[in-house]
Amino acid sequence: MIEAKNVDFYYGDFHALKGISMKIENNTVTAFIGPSGCGKSTFLRLFNRMNDLIPDTRLTGECLINGQNIYDKAVDVTELRKNVGMVFQKPNPFPKTIFENIAFGLRVEGINDKNFIQQQVEESLKSAALWEEVKDKLKKSAFELSGGQQQRLCIARALAIKPDIILMDEPASALDPISTSKIEDLIHGLKENYTIVIVTHNMQQAARVSDKTGFFMLGKLVEYNDTKKMFLSPEKEETQNYITGRFG
Amino acid sequence: MTAKTNQKIAFCVFRILGMLVVGLLFWILGFIIYNGIGVISWEFLTGYPTAGMTSGGILPAIVGTLCLIAGSSIIAFPLGILSAIYSSEYAGNGKMVQFIRVMTNNLGGVPSIIFGLFGMALFVNTLGFGDSIIAGSLTLGLLTLPLIIRTTEEALKAIPDSFRTAGLALGATKLQTINRVVLPMAFPNIITGLILSIGRVSGETAPILFTVAAYFLPKLPTGIFDQVMALPYHLYVIATSGTDLEASRPMAYGTALVLIIIVLLMNLLATALRRWFSKKVKTH
Amino acid sequence: MKLIKRCIERIVETILTAGGMITSVIILLIVIFLFKEGFGLFNSPSVEKGYSLCVNTENPIEKLNPFQIKEIFDYEIDNWKNVGGNDEEIILFRFEELFYRYSDEELGENDEFLSQKLGEIIRATPGIIAYLPTEYLSSDCSGIKVLPEAKISVGDFFGRKEWIPTAIPAPQFGVLPLILGTLWVSIFAIAIALPLGLGVAIYLSELAGEKMRKILKPTIELLAGIPSVVYGFFGLVVLVPLIQKLFHLPVGETAFAGSLILAIMALPTIITVAEDAMQNTPRAMREAGLALGANHWQTIYKVIIPYSVSGISAAVVLGIGRAIGETMAVLMVTGNAAVIPHTIFEPVRTIPATIAAELGEAPSGGAHYQALFMLGCILFLMTILISIAAEVISKNHPQRKGI
Numbered sequence: 038m039i040e041a042k043n044v045d046f047y048y049g050d051f052h053a054l055k056g057i058s059m060k061i062e063n064n065t066v067t068a069f070i071g072p073s074g075c076g077k078s079t080f081l082r083l084f085n086r087m088n089d090l091i092p093d094t095r096l097t098g099e100c101l102i103n104g105q106n107i108y109d110k111a112v113d114v115t116e117l118r119k120n121v122g123m124v125f126q127k128p129n130p131f132p133k134t135i136f137e138n139i140a141f142g143l144r145v146e147g148i149n150d151k152n153f154i155q156q157q158v159e160e161s162l163k164s165a166a167l168w169e170e171v172k173d174k175l176k177k178s179a180f181e182l183s184g185g186q187q188q189r190l191c192i193a194r195a196l197a198i199k200p201d202i203i204l205m206d207e208p209a210s211a212l213d214p215i216s217t218s219k220i221e222d223l224i225h226g227l228k229e230n231y232t233i234v235i236v237t238h239n240m241q242q243a244a245r246v247s248d249k250t251g252f253f254m255l256g257k258l259v260e261y262n263d264t265k266k267m268f269l270s271p272e273k274e275e276t277q278n279y280i281t282g283r284f285g
Numbered sequence: 286m287t288a289k290t291n292q293k294i295a296f297c298v299f300r301i302l303g304m305l306v307v308g309l310l311f312w313i314l315g316f317i318i319y320n321g322i323g324v325i326s327w328e329f330l331t332g333y334p335t336a337g338m339t340s341g342g343i344l345p346a347i348v349g350t351l352c353l354i355a356g357s358s359i360i361a362f363p364l365g366i367l368s369a370i371y372s373s374e375y376a377g378n379g380k381m382v383q384f385i386r387v388m389t390n391n392l393g394g395v396p397s398i399i400f401g402l403f404g405m406a407l408f409v410n411t412l413g414f415g416d417s418i419i420a421g422s423l424t425l426g427l428l429t430l431p432l433i434i435r436t437t438e439e440a441l442k443a444i445p446d447s448f449r450t451a452g453l454a455l456g457a458t459k460l461q462t463i464n465r466v467v468l469p470m471a472f473p474n475i476i477t478g479l480i481l482s483i484g485r486v487s488g489e490t491a492p493i494l495f496t497v498a499a500y501f502l503p504k505l506p507t508g509i510f511d512q513v514m515a516l517p518y519h520l521y522v523i524a525t526s527g528t529d530l531e532a533s534r535p536m537a538y539g540t541a542l543v544l545i546i547i548v549l550l551m552n553l554l555a556t557a558l559r560r561w562f563s564k565k566v567k568t569h
Numbered sequence: 570m571k572l573i574k575r576c577i578e579r580i581v582e583t584i585l586t587a588g589g590m591i592t593s594v595i596i597l598l599i600v601i602f603l604f605k606e607g608f609g610l611f612n613s614p615s616v617e618k619g620y621s622l623c624v625n626t627e628n629p630i631e632k633l634n635p636f637q638i639k640e641i642f643d644y645e646i647d648n649w650k651n652v653g654g655n656d657e658e659i660i661l662f663r664f665e666e667l668f669y670r671y672s673d674e675e676l677g678e679n680d681e682f683l684s685q686k687l688g689e690i691i692r693a694t695p696g697i698i699a700y701l702p703t704e705y706l707s708s709d710c711s712g713i714k715v716l717p718e719a720k721i722s723v724g725d726f727f728g729r730k731e732w733i734p735t736a737i738p739a740p741q742f743g744v745l746p747l748i749l750g751t752l753w754v755s756i757f758a759i760a761i762a763l764p765l766g767l768g769v770a771i772y773l774s775e776l777a778g779e780k781m782r783k784i785l786k787p788t789i790e791l792l793a794g795i796p797s798v799v800y801g802f803f804g805l806v807v808l809v810p811l812i813q814k815l816f817h818l819p820v821g822e823t824a825f826a827g828s829l830i831l832a833i834m835a836l837p838t839i840i841t842v843a844e845d846a847m848q849n850t851p852r853a854m855r856e857a858g859l860a861l862g863a864n865h866w867q868t869i870y871k872v873i874i875p876y877s878v879s880g881i882s883a884a885v886v887l888g889i890g891r892a893i894g895e896t897m898a899v900l901m902v903t904g905n906a907a908v909i910p911h912t913i914f915e916p917v918r919t920i921p922a923t924i925a926a927e928l929g930e931a932p933s934g935g936a937h938y939q940a941l942f943m944l945g946c947i948l949f950l951m952t953i954l955i956s957i958a959a960e961v962i963s964k965n966h967p968q969r970k971g972i
Contacts, residue, residue: 085860090852092779115288119862129853132876142861145871147287191857198862292866296776303772306765306836307785310792313803313833367588375585387960388593394887394956395949396894398921399599402928402945406602410933427595434592460578481794488796491896491921495928517798517897524802525901534806541799548794556787 038063039084039202039232044098046079048091053079055256057098061249063201066224066233068243068264071253072279077236080253081204084234085121086114102202119146122195126207128187130179130194135171138179138190142198157197165193166223185216192223196231203227205235209242221246240280244268252276314545321542324535330543333503334536343540348505349418349513350487350547353497356422356509357429357486362479364426365433372434373441374463393431398491400428405495417510421497428492429482436478440471473562477555484551488544490517516544603949606942610726613936615719616738621703622716625695630654632717635725638739641698649696662690662699688713700738721936726943730909732918734927734937742940746909748947750917754824754899755892757913758831763885765832766839773840774847775869786844793837801901804830809902816914822904824917830898835888842887846880847873883963890955894948896921920948 039061046054054076061067069077082088083100086107099106107117119142130138139158148154158175162168167189171182179190188208195203205224209217224233224246237243243250244264251261252275260267260276271277332342368389376382404424414420444467452462468475490498498518506513520540523533615635616622622638624630633641633652640646641659650656667676667686676683684705691697691713706715721742729743769789773782808829813821850873858868874881904916905926924941931937 087856087860090856090859115862115864118860123856123860125853125856125860127853129851129857131854131857131872141858141863141871145288145861145863145867194857194861288864288867292864295866295870299768299772299776302765302768303777306769306840307789309833310789310836313800314792314795316803316807317799364588364591367585368591371585371589375582376589385589385593388596390960391953391956392592392596394890394894394952394959395596395599396896396921396952398894398896398924399603399945399949399952402924402942403599403602405928406606406942407598411602430592430595458574458578460581484794488794488798490796490798491925494925517796520798520802521897521901524798524805537802537806541802544796544799548796549791552791552794 038101038103039234040099040101040104041080041083042099042101044080044083044096044100046076046083046088046097047095049093053256054083057258059251059258059261061232061234063232064228064230065248066228066235066246068247068250069234069236069253070238070240070243070250070279071259073238075253076256077251077253078206081206081234081236082123084202084204085118085123087123089114119198120200121202121204122198122200124188124191124195124203124205124208127211128184128191130182130187130190133179134176135179135182135190136175139194139197141194146198161193161197162190164196164227165189166219166226167193183216185212185219188212188216188220189223192220196227200231202232202234205233207236207238210238217242240268252279254279317538317541317545320535321538321540321545324539325542329539334501340532340536343516343519343536343543345503345505346514346516346519346540347543349497349499349515350517352418352506352513353421353425353493353515354483354486356418357425358479358483360423360426361429361433361482365430365482366437366475368430369434369437369441370463370468373438374459374467389431389434393435396491397428397489400424400492401494401496403427404492409496414510416495416497416499416512418497418506418513419509421493421513421515422509424492424496425486425489428489429485432482432485433478436481437471437475440474440478441467443474444470473559476562477559480551480555480558484548487547487551488517490515490521493518516540516547520544599949603942603946606939607946608943609934610721610742610936610939610943611723613721613939615721615725616700617740618935619703620738621701621706621718622738623691623697623699623701623706624714624716625691625697626714627695628654628657628714630716632719634719635721635739635741636729636731639731639733639736639741642700642736642738657696659698660694660696662694662697664699664701664705726940732923734931734940740936740940742936742943744940744944744947747918747920747923747944749909750824750903751893751919751921751948751951753910753913754827754831754903754917754919755889757824757828758835758892759885759889761828761832762835762839762888766836766884767843767881769836769840770843770847771869774844775865775873786841789837789840793841797834797895797898798901800830800834801898804898804902812914818914820904820916822902822916823914824903824910825913827899827903827917827919828913830902831892831895834895834898835892838891839884839888842884843877843881846877846884849880850876879962883959886955886959886962890952890959893919893955894921894952896925900925920944924948 041057041059044054044057045052057080069081071077079088083096084102084107088094096108100108102121105112131141136158139161140154143154143157159168162171167186170186179187182190209220212220221242224235227233235246247264249262250264250267252259252267254275260271260273262272267276268280271280329342330347331344333344335341372382372385376385401424404420408414408420408423409416448466448470449462452466453459457465493515497512497515499512499514500522502512502514520537523540524537616638622633628649630649630652637646637652642661646652647659648656649659667683671686676686687701687705691699726742726744728745729741730745731741731743732746733741773785777785804826809821809826812818812823812826854872854876855868858872863871899919900922903918903922905918905922906916910917924944927937928941931941
């Protein structure tokens with residue numbers, strides 16, 4: 038279970054997240070929506086501590102995963118990130134072969150067993166619904182894949198390290214409609230085994246894939262509710278306005 | 286666990302390495318400055334070498350180097366800027382400009398001793414200039430061309446196309462647009478490149494060995510067909526083949542320091558000018 | 570008015586176009602002048618111009634190659650059977666000896682008896698080999714065999730191991746030790762500079778704080794601008810004595826000293842270029858690595874370095890190019906012995922250092938002069954090849970492979 042307790046976040050002087058609290062249940066898909074610059078991506082990146090890379094940032098409040106504060110000094114960031122996978126806005130495969138892209142996380146963990154890696158690569162690619170398309174060209178460069186395939190490769194790469202949680206930061210924003218629907222189907226299928234949090238600016242997508250939705254605006258979590266409820270009868274006026282298209 | 290230890294060891298090694306190499310580079314600078322600073326005096330800068338170049342000053346070498354800087358600048362600045370304007374504004378993006386760029390890069394990679402050979406064959410022998418300021422300046426000018434072309438081209442490329450379109454839309458011709466809009470805007474960065482090329486010219490030895498440099502010539506040049514002494518060659522001479530190496534050591538340290546100071550000054554000047562210009566542009 | 574304006578525009582454009590060609594023209598001129606002088610070498614006689622080698626007609630020897638001539642005049646070969654002749658002792662005769670043997674009166678007031686006396690000596694000595702000005706051979710040639718004038722061959726130039734351009738009567742232009750010396754010094758320099766430079770680049774790009782980086786980067790760039798004579802001078806007064814003491818060598822001026830000073834000179838370039846390449850690794854790559862649970866170091870060597878490898882190797886290739894062409898610093902610290910070194914603790918001589926050291930003394934147009942230009946041609950080709958290699962490598966950037 039993921040939990041945020043009264044989280045505030047600053048980029049230098051800029052107050053990017055204001056007093057956010059929420060709970061995310063296991064094996065659900067949760068979508069964050071909201072206008073650009075509302076803090077939804079920043080909030081998402083808190084859960085694998087990706088914001089650590091940006092200098093001059095500050096966090097108050099608590100982020101908990103399974104009851105453990107992930108910003109505790111005792112937490113090993115790399116272990117955390119192995120447990121919390123991430124898929125980025127633009128597909129970002131390494132300039133390596135398809136096989137080596139998937140195997141990266143395993144090799145980093147110090148696994149050298151060839152058969153095991155082989156098996157994990159196959160399994161991950163199957164889970165990401167990419168196996169049939171690439172099984173004959175595992176030794177080819179990942180750049181030879183189409184954009185949609187590259188993004189599924191990145192999902193497979195995240196799956197290979199067996200995380201419990203997968204964070205997706207607008208995973209389909211750079212893709213065409215067909216590739217997008219493939220990714221959405223994939224998210225449905227993955228729900229059984231993973232907890233998925235997805236940031237999207239596409240409300241239809243949020244409605245299609247998620248169980249719960251959080252609406253962010255100006256660094257605040259305006260409303261957080263079951264997706265169906267949120268889109269049919271939102272509680273807050275701002276949500277209503279956004280969903281009906283009165284905000285960009 | 287092992288990955289963590291690896292990281293610790295690796296980072297420790299890199300930190301030490303970083304400090305070590307940076308320290309080494311500073312040691313070289315410090316060593317020359319420490320040994321040379323006591324030698325530099327008004328007499329050293331304005332006197333003639335005496336007693337087999339073991340005492341006295343280095344005025345002829347300083348004047349010679351200044352002559353070469355001036356001469357090579359006169360040759361290389363206009364040529365380099367013309368060439369850069371052509372390839373950045375006129376040549377488009379076809380095969381031609383690629384060819385030119387490859388050629389410029391190749392010329393930039395040609396060792397300076399080759400320029401020395403070439404300058405000797407063409408300017409000294411074929412054109413009959415003899416060992417002279419003009420032969421040396423031409424050789425050094427050609428040597429710095431690639432540097433000048435590259436920096437000028439970068440400066441021109443940095444000007445957004447919207448300014449060119451704006452100029453053309455106001456009815457200016459292409460040439461007018463370049464002359465009145467693009468060049469003035471790129472000017473600070475072009476100047477920076479030119480100053481850096483002067484720094485390069487003042488330190489080059491190999492190209493002047495056979496085109497101009499005199500071993501010992503205790504008088505100032507009177508025309509462009511005179512031979513001159515030059516700082517880098519003078520340092521080479523008193524460091525390796527003077528009459529009394531031990532006795533001329535202080536002279537060598539002093540000359541090395543003067544050379545370093547010229548290079549440092551040029552770099553500082555370039556940085557300062559760039560800052561100043563960019564401030565001026567902002568306040569407008 | 571308009572017409573004039575357009576005319577001026579046209580003229581300026583033409584001038585600009587000509588300006589654009591300038592580098593190509595210079596390269597062309599360099600090629601023409603270097604190769605014109607350089608290839609003249611293979612038309613030069615292997616014995617100094619205006620001189621001939623003569624033997625007794627009894628001697629079955631028909632020709633000698635430059636190396637044999639050198640060995641004979643160095644007393645290394647003292648019997649004709651060693652060069653394919655009879656078993657007879659070789660007796661050297663140099664032209665100057667004539668004046669010890671005969672008085673001025675015997676040779677005549679205007680040297681009119683000189684050729685006659687030369688002929689007498691050669692006829693009388695079956696084992697003789699004489700080195701004489703060709704002009705004194707004309708009158709009476711019976712009993713004298715003039716060895717045919719051989720040209721300096723391409724094979725000798727590239728294949729021989731002796732570089733003795735001032736040897737008399739047959740200068741030796743074996744370029745092998747110079748090429749090997751150049752490569753040896755340069756490659757060893759890069760072998761020192763690459764790991765150090767890469768380490769510093771990693772430190773600067775990944776570990777040093779922003780402030781530290783802002784100070785160090787421009788300072789290191791500045792060090793790239795310090796003239797090579799100054800580095801050479803530093804090497805001469807500091808490194809050379811240090812190396813001599815540390816390794817207990819007879820002389821400190823060694824290939825090692827050259828490599829070391831070249832490595833120091835190459836460091837700023839390698840650091841700057843490699844650091845730039847690492848900084849240019851897209852943030853997405855870095856984040857992808859970290860998000861997969863790699864720690865910082867693993868991300869550096871598994872993601873960032875492989876990603877920037879084309880930039881780094883371009884830096885290395887350029888570094889080698891610079892090192893191969895570097896003249897003054899190497900000239901000052903390597904000891905300049907034109908022999909193939911067996912260890913790096915022996916003096917060597919590189920191509921650029923040879924040109925710089927010898928061109929001043931080589932008479933214009935002579936074989937030595939031409940040989941130095943030929944060295945220039947070799948050096949020029951080496952660096953052009955390297956430039957092209959660097960170009961190809963940096964074009965091979967991973968991002969451009971597809972997508």
